[in-house]
Amino acid sequence: xxxxxxxxxxxxxxxxxxxxxxxxxxxxxxxxxxxxxxxxxxxxxxxxxxxxxxxxxxxxxxxxxxxxxxxxxxxxxxxxxxxxxxxxxxxxxxxxxxxxxxxxxxxxxxxxxxxxxxxxxxxxxxxxxxxxxxxxxxxxxxxxxxxxxxxxxxxxxxxxxxxxxxxxxxxxxxxxxxxxxxxxxxxxxxxxxxxxxxxxxxxxxxxxxxxxxxxxxxxxxxxxxxxxxxxxxxxxxxxxxxxxxxxxxxxxxxxxxxxxxxxxxxxxxxxx
Numbered sequence: 001x002x003x004x005x006x007x008x009x010x011x012x013x014x015x016x017x018x019x020x021x022x023x024x025x026x027x028x029x030x031x032x033x034x035x036x037x038x039x040x041x042x043x044x045x046x047x048x049x050x051x052x053x054x055x056x057x058x059x060x061x062x063x064x065x066x067x068x069x070x071x072x073x074x075x076x077x078x079x080x081x082x083x084x085x086x087x088x089x090x091x092x093x094x095x096x097x098x099x100x101x102x103x104x105x106x107x108x109x110x111x112x113x114x115x116x117x118x119x120x121x122x123x124x125x126x127x128x129x130x131x132x133x134x135x136x137x138x139x140x141x142x143x144x145x146x147x148x149x150x151x152x153x154x155x156x157x158x159x160x161x162x163x164x165x166x167x168x169x170x171x172x173x174x175x176x177x178x179x180x181x182x183x184x185x186x187x188x189x190x191x192x193x194x195x196x197x198x199x200x201x202x203x204x205x206x207x208x209x210x211x212x213x214x215x216x217x218x219x220x221x222x223x224x225x226x227x228x229x230x231x232x233x234x235x236x237x238x239x240x241x242x243x244x245x246x247x248x249x250x251x252x253x254x255x256x257x258x259x260x261x262x263x264x265x266x267x268x269x270x271x272x
Contacts, residue, residue, distance in 0.1 A: 001268040001269075001270060002046050002048070002270070003023050003270055004048040004053065004067065005023075005067060006022065006023050006024065007020055007021065007022065007023055007029065007067065008020070008021040008022075008023050008026075008270065009021075009046055009053060011043045011044065011045065011046060011055070012043075013042055013043060013044065014042075016033070016034040016035055016040035016041055016042055016043060017031050017032065017033060017034060017043075018031070018032040018034060018043060018053075018055065018065070019031055020032065020070055023272075029070070030070045032065065032070060032072065034055070034057065034063070036059065036075075039059065041057035041058065041059045041061070041063070042057060042058035042059065043055050043056065043057050043058075043063070044056045044057065044058060044082065044083050044084075045083060045084050045085055046085075047085045047086055047087055047092065048067075048087075049087045049092070049114055050114070051066070051067050051068070052064055052065065052066065052067065052073075053065040053067060054085060054087075054092055056078075056082035056083060056084070056085055056094060057075075057082070058081050058082070058099075058100070060077060060078060060079065060080055060081070060082070061075045061076060061077055061078065061082075062075070062076040062078055062082065062085065062092070062094055062110075062112065063075055063076075064076065064117060074117055076112055076117055076118070076119065077119065078094050078096055078110040078112070078119055079094075079096025079098065079106045079108050079110055079122065080096055080097070080098040080100070080101060080105075080106045081096065081097045081098050081099045081100050081101070081105075081106065082094045082095060082096050082097065082110070083095045083096075083097045083099070083129070083130045083131070083132075084129075084130055084131040084132035084133075084142070084143075085132055086132040086133050086134045086140055087114070087134065088134045088138045088139070088140050088160045089138055089160045089161070090113070090114050090115060091111050091112060091113060091114060091120075091160065091163075092111070092112040092114055093109050093110070093111060093112075093132055093134075093140045093142070093158065093160075094109060094110040094111075094112065094132070095109055095125075095129035095130055095131070095132050095142050095143075096108045096109065096110055096122070096129065097128050097129055097130055097145075098128065099128065102147070103147065105127055105128040105147075106128070106129070107124055107125060107126055107127050107128070107129065107144070108122040108123060108124055108125065108129070109122070109123045109125050109129055109132070109140075109142055109158065110122050111123065111163050121163050123158060123163060123164065123165055124165065125142055125144055125156050125158070125165050126144030126146075126154065126156060126168065127144055127145070127146050127147060127151055128144060128145040128146060128147065129142045129143065129144050129145070130142070130143045130144075130145050130174075131143040131175055131176055133176050133177075133178060133183070134160075135178075135181070135183075135202040135203075136181050136202070136203070137202070137203065138160055139157055139158065139159065139160060139166070139202065140157070140158040140160055141155055141156065141157050141158070141176060141183070141202065142155070142156050142158065143155055143156075143173060143174060143175065143176060144156055144168075145174060148190045149190070152172060153172060153173060153174045153187065154168055154169060154170075154171075154172070154173060155168075155169045155171075155173040155176065155185065155200075156168045156169070157169075157202075157205070167205070169207070171198070171207055171210065172187040172189075172196070173185045173186070173187055173198070173200075174186055174187045174188050175187075175224070177224045177225060177226065178226065179199075179226035179233070179252075180226070180228070181201070181202070181203055182199055182200060182201050182202070182208070183199070183200040183201075183202060184197060184198075184199060184200075184212070184224055184226065184233065185197065185198040185199070185200050185207075186198075186221055186224060188221065194215070195215045195218060195220075195221040196210065196211060196215055197211070197212050197213040197215055197221070197224070197235075198210045198211065198212050199212040212254060213233070213235075213250055213254040214254060217248070217256060218235060218237050218248065219237055219238070219239045219240055220237055220238035220239055220240050220241060220245075221235065221236075221237065221238075222236045222237065222238035222245070222265065222266060222267045223235075223236035223266065223267040223268060223269065224236065225269050225271075227271050229271065231251075231252055232249050232250060232251060232252065232257065233249070233250045233251075233252065234247055234248070234249050234250075234269055235247070235248045235249075235250060236248075236266040236267055236268075236269065237266070238265050238266065238267070241264075241265055243264075244261065244262065244263055244264055245261075245262050245263065245264060245265060245266040246259045246260065246261055246262065246266075247259065247260040247262055247266060247269065248260075
């Protein structure tokens with residue numbers, strides 16, 4: 001769920017729909033059907049650039065949506081089961097997870113030239129790439145999730161000038177969330193069912209803290225976002241996915257300030 005201009009775009013994965021809402025009234029403007037030839041595309045993630053919405057679809061494409069007409073204008077073939085995507089240097093970087101091909105997932109990030117809307121390269125980054133974000137200097141980072149068992153989940157950096165894998169970091173990471181020039185890093189341990197939150201500085205390429213926020217009071221870390229206007233961190237708690245969840249607000253020093261009881265499985269948040 002993301003806002004671009006005066007509209008909010010919501011990916012409804014299982015229904016294969018993009019819900020478009022007015023960002024002021026929160027009323028539905030349009031529903032974009034994500035069906036191709038009678039088969040669900042299963043949309044996953046959103047990115048925006050130059051008046052276009054880019055949507056990864058699990059059928060191996062990135063769809064291009066015009067923000068004025070709200071029509072799909074193009075489908076760009078990438079790798080298998082693409083997930084996260086991010087823009088840098090007039091290029092779109094798309095994580096090809098291959099998640100439906102386990103135990104042999106994909107391991108590449110597709111690079112799309114946004115002037116021509118064509119894939120110009122695939123970068124091998126590691127097993128099962130998922131989330132992708134761009135730092136303040138234009139470098140792109142991706143999470144390679146491994147196999148959730150023997151192959152660990154790591155963060156990698158892509159040099160967007162050369163479009164080569166620049167670095168694989170040695171610490172655990174399964175999610176990245178920008179906070180000013182830093183990244184909040186989440187990690188979920190599938191063996192112990194425990195979560196942790198670290199702080200990473202992409203300018204110095206250093207992990208500032210592996211335990212930036214104490215997660216003892218969080219049952220199921222399901223999402224996170226920094227609010228620049230309040231200088232606070234909002235953590236979405238799925239409560240084992242079986243109970244109604246909570247949004248927990250923390251100071252940047254890691255102290256829980258308050259919490260809000262919400263509905264089932266809260267995972268995304270927009271600040272107005």
